[in-house]
Amino acid sequence: MIRSMTGIATGRGAAEGHGWSWELRAVNARGLDLRMRLPEGVPGLEAALRARLGAALARGSVTLSLRLVPDGAAAGPAIDATRLDAALGAVAEVEARAAVAGVALAPVRATDLLSMGGVLSDAAAEAVPEALRAALLADFEPVLAAFLESREAEGRALAPALRREIDTIERLTGAAAAAAGDREAAAAEALRAALDRVRAAVEVDAARLAQELALIAVKADVAEELDRLAAHVAQARALLDEGGAVGRRLDFLTQEFTREANTLCSKSGDTALTRIGLEMKAAVDRMREQVQNVE
Structure with missing residues (x-):
């Protein structure tokens, strides 16, 4: 049976205190082009997924996206209160020293504080337990199977x-x-x-x-x-x-x-x-x- 190069599949799962959603899609290409959009902090996940896709596919421009969110965490970035306090203290000290030296500083904006290291963090990108990698790889198999079936149907x-x-x-x-x-x-x-x-x-x-x-x-x-x-x-x-x-x-x-x-x-x-x-x-x-x- 021949297979089309186009296809799409999605999936959702949860384990190890995290929830996630997959999207796997592909369009025509001369060869096999794998593109990954994965969260950081899951060691070895990208290499394992690339190997699995490379073994299953021969051609196509393939994009795999994974959205990973800890249970109870808001989707998206969060403010680290401790680091924010430290940043505010540093800004206050700089302003005080500048005043003594007679140097005029522009007002500090909230976006300036958020750009300081560690103040704004993405909870989904933090380090996760090793068991989560195994859970993700196991959950990816039915997504890949559905994707291959969509290609075969076409x-x-x-x-x-x-x-x-x-x-x-x-x-x-x-x-x-x-x-x-x-x-x-x-x-x-x-x-x-x-x-x-x-x-x-x-x-x-x-x-x-x-x-x-x-x-x-x-x-x-x-x-x-x-x-x-x-x-x-x-x-x-x-x-x-x-x-x-x-x-x-x-x-x-x-x-x-x-x-x-x-x-x-x-x-x-x-x-x-x-x-x-x-x-x-x-x-x-x-x-x-x-x-x-x-x-």
């Missing part, structure tokens, strides 16, 4: 759309083969008529004529392109059946499909074959849009 929706475009490319490959066969008869008749006109006007070297005819035949032949298109169709279906992290290989195949469709158009020399090639390019473009979301 992958289940992507797969039929991709198969439809692959079927379209296969159908157009067959139509191109038929059009190329019809084109050969018409082209041969037109070439014979042109040769008759040339022979009637000038003397033609037989060896040079054979060489030029061979070059024309090679340039117009689309058999190799059709064979490669058929092989690419088979490989694309095999990748969808294989599932897992096949997005990069599917993306490469869309490039190959585009290359063959372009060559088909450039070699066609026939309105019907050109029209088929353009339809095929449109189908490949639709397929590429879907593939950009496959892990």
Whole structure:
């Protein structure tokens, strides 16, 4: 089963005197980009989470956020009364010394005091017991499972759309083969008529004529392109059946499909074959849009 690169999951938990909430989300990316927004003071938590995500995911821009709050603590920063008193005492001493020295100071604002070290603290960022790390990692597992399921659910929706475009490319490959066969008869008749006109006007070297005819035949032949298109169709279906992290290989195949469709158009020399090639390019473009979301 293929998986999408986009997904989201949330979760909540509580243990060891703390409550927390998770948010795990991802969008498309060329590789795997992990971004963490975690509280400080939980030793080893980020490394453990990165290892777990790295083992479960292959591609995507992934953001993991954790909000941790001690039980009974207000969400957000708190004032340390002892350190505030110390800061006020320090400010008073500075102002007294400045007055003796005859130095005028600007009035002290509350924000100045709050910026002094330790006066404003975030209770959620303080050191926490080692047991909390284990509780958080255990609680993260169902969040990750829900996240992977959201990716798989979107992958289940992507797969039929991709198969439809692959079927379209296969159908157009067959139509191109038929059009190329019809084109050969018409082209041969037109070439014979042109040769008759040339022979009637000038003397033609037989060896040079054979060489030029061979070059024309090679340039117009689309058999190799059709064979490669058929092989690419088979490989694309095999990748969808294989599932897992096949997005990069599917993306490469869309490039190959585009290359063959372009060559088909450039070699066609026939309105019907050109029209088929353009339809095929449109189908490949639709397929590429879907593939950009496959892990």
